[in-house]
Amino acid sequence: MPYRQTDTTRATADAKRSAFLGAARSLVSQNGFGAATVAAIARESGNSVGLVYSYFDNRENLLSEVFRSAAGHELDAVKDAVAAAGEDPVAQVAALVDTFAHRALQGRQMAWSLLFEPVTTGIDTERLVFRREYHALGEQIIVRGVAAGVFVVDHVDVAASAVMGAISEALVGSLSPLADQSRSTVTPGEVVTGIRHFCFRALGAPVPGAER
Numbered sequence: 339m340p341y342r343q344t345d346t347t348r349a350t351a352d353a354k355r356s357a358f359l360g361a362a363r364s365l366v367s368q369n370g371f372g373a374a375t376v377a378a379i380a381r382e383s384g385n386s387v388g389l390v391y392s393y394f395d396n397r398e399n400l401l402s403e404v405f406r407s408a409a410g411h412e413l414d415a416v417k418d419a420v421a422a423a424g425e426d427p428v429a430q431v432a433a434l435v436d437t438f439a440h441r442a443l444q445g446r447q448m449a450w451s452l453l454f455e456p457v458t459t460g461i462d463t464e465r466l467v468f469r470r471e472y473h474a475l476g477e478q479i480i481v482r483g484v485a486a487g488v489f490v491v492d493h494v495d496v497a498a499s500a501v502m503g504a505i506s507e508a509l510v511g512s513l514s515p516l517a518d519q520s521r522s523t524v525t526p527g528e529v530v531t532g533i534r535h536f537c538f539r540a541l542g543a544p545v546p547g548a549e550r
Contacts, residue, residue: 355393357383362404367448370515371401371457402460409452409468412441417475427483428543432534434479435505439530442509450513453506472502483541490542501537508533 361382365374376397380387394400419437423429442449451457452465477498483489491497511517512529524532538545 351393354385354389358385358390358393358400359404359407362400363408366401366404366408366451367445370447370451370455371405371461372455374401374404376400398458398460401458402464405452405461405464408448409464412438412452413468413471415441416472420475420479425482427479427486427488428538430479430482431501431537431541431543434476435534435537436530438505439509439533440526443512443526443529446513447515449509450515454510454513469502473498476502480541483543488543497541501540504536504540505533508536 358379362374362379365378365382374397376387376390379400380390383390390400394403416434416437419433420430423433442453477494480489480491480494480497480501484491484494489497508529512522512524512526535545
């Protein structure tokens with residue numbers, strides 16, 4: 339007779355799988371994807387290496403799922419903030435920048451791992467998917483801004499890529515595990531404000547509080 343999962347065994351399996359993913363995510367948030375070896379995940383979750391492999395074909399698949407979950411959570415937070423900003427494209431850009439940057443600076447290691455850490459081909463592929471999602475979000479905002487006459491850009495597609503690239507690249511120094519944050523002369527708040535004002539200027543929008 340073929341084996342059939344009961345509701346109880348299915349729930350147990352789901353809980354075990356979630357425990358492995360939670361352990362991996364915890365390791366990544368502390369020390370990056372490089373620290374999330376199968377052995378470390380097994381130790382963190384209190385299980386054997388063999389049991390981890392009974393739920394995941396390989397480490398790359400496991401970590402790719404961790405990446406999708408963590409990156410998806412961050413993307414949803416940014417989208418929610420943009421939606422809450424109302425219909426004003428300038429307010430939407432501010433919400434996008436502020437939410438993305440503040441969350442990255444609050445969770446530096448995870449942000450570094452999601453954005454920049456050298457990882458597997460599978461995670462690089464996932465990164466491209468999320469970059470396209472952020473690009474699409476930025477493009478939607480810029481289209482509204484151009485239509486409203488508050489943004490002036492030559493090519494919306496290029497502008498969206500440039501803005502999203504500027505946001506992430508401006509965070510490199512603040513997020514890098516090799517950076518000595520104690521020697522930085524720029525506060526996290528100044529980093530976020532600087533990125534926001536740069537994006538406003540790049541889009542031809544007025545910068546609040548700046549002389550014209």
